[in-house]
């Protein structure tokens with residue numbers, strides 16, 4: 404039996420929108436078992452922006468695959484809108500690190516492909532697609548092909564594609580990971596604009612502590628593999644958030660807490676601190 408589309412649910416009556424309970428995933432090869440995710444539980448409220456930060460290999464992408472139903476859990480459950488996910492969910496927008504644009508379609512047609520996947524006419528999505536492209540500064544590139552776009556433009560187009568059908572849920576796995584720092588800053592602003600007023604629920608995977616704090620209502624910090632939640636922060640910085648928020652003491656306090664948590668687990672090693680400790684010991 405396939406999982407019903409999320410859109411079939413009366414989301415307003417379901418609290419929390421997403422419920423993850425005791426979720427574990429192990430991958431078995433011939434002679435080895437990799438424990439990717441270890442008994443993870445959390446809730447996600449409708450309209451909430453939740454980030455997951457953690458070291459490489461701690462199961463972040465695996466978590467996203469489990470929530471989307473593209474992979475099945477070894478133990479535990481994911482419920483969306485009160486229904487257990489047992490197969491790939493349909494009413495969702497997904498953006499990965501690689502933009503996966505189809506090179507033989509124009510930018511606009513790549514976005515309108517969502518209609519073909521979902522039995523919705525391209526015409527009904529065209530206005531929204533044009534509006535989204537305009538919001539991210541790509542209005543003039545609608546008829547260009549992906550190879551004519553920069554990396555940042557391609558990634559913006561892929562996020563427009565993920566949002567054009569107004570999904571209640573957006574899953575993003577390192578969507579800005581391949582971009583330069585300045586383009587990432589722009590994307591952080593763009594994604595806030597795109598989501599403003601939509602009540603979209605977002606699960607966002609990132610390696611960047613600053614990006615997680617900048618964008619999120621809440622951040623889950625994962626420990627070394629097999630991943631599990633070692634800390635949780637409610638980021639109550641006012642919205643909309645401009646880039647200058649990163650220079651405030653409040654922002655520094657949030658990112659400092661995540662960094663020190665990762666340092667305490669040995670995920671980030673600060674050799675400078677060790678060296679300066681040695682230097683001062685030698686001086687004394």
Ligand SMILES: Nc1ncnc2c1ncn2[C@@H]1O[C@H](COP(=O)(O)OP(=O)(O)OP(=O)(O)O)[C@@H](O)[C@H]1O
Nearest residue numbers: 430437438439458459460461462463464465466628
């Ligand atoms: N399909 C698979 N088959 C076997 N092992 C897998 C598979 N997918 C993931 N793994 C293993 O599960 C662990 C977690 O992988 P995952 O991709 O979820 O980590 P991640 O936190 O997303 O890492 P990164 O930050 O590098 O993207 C890794 O050890 C990985 O090798």
Ligand SMILES: [Mg+2]
Nearest residue numbers: 463464465576
């Ligand atoms: Mg990953």
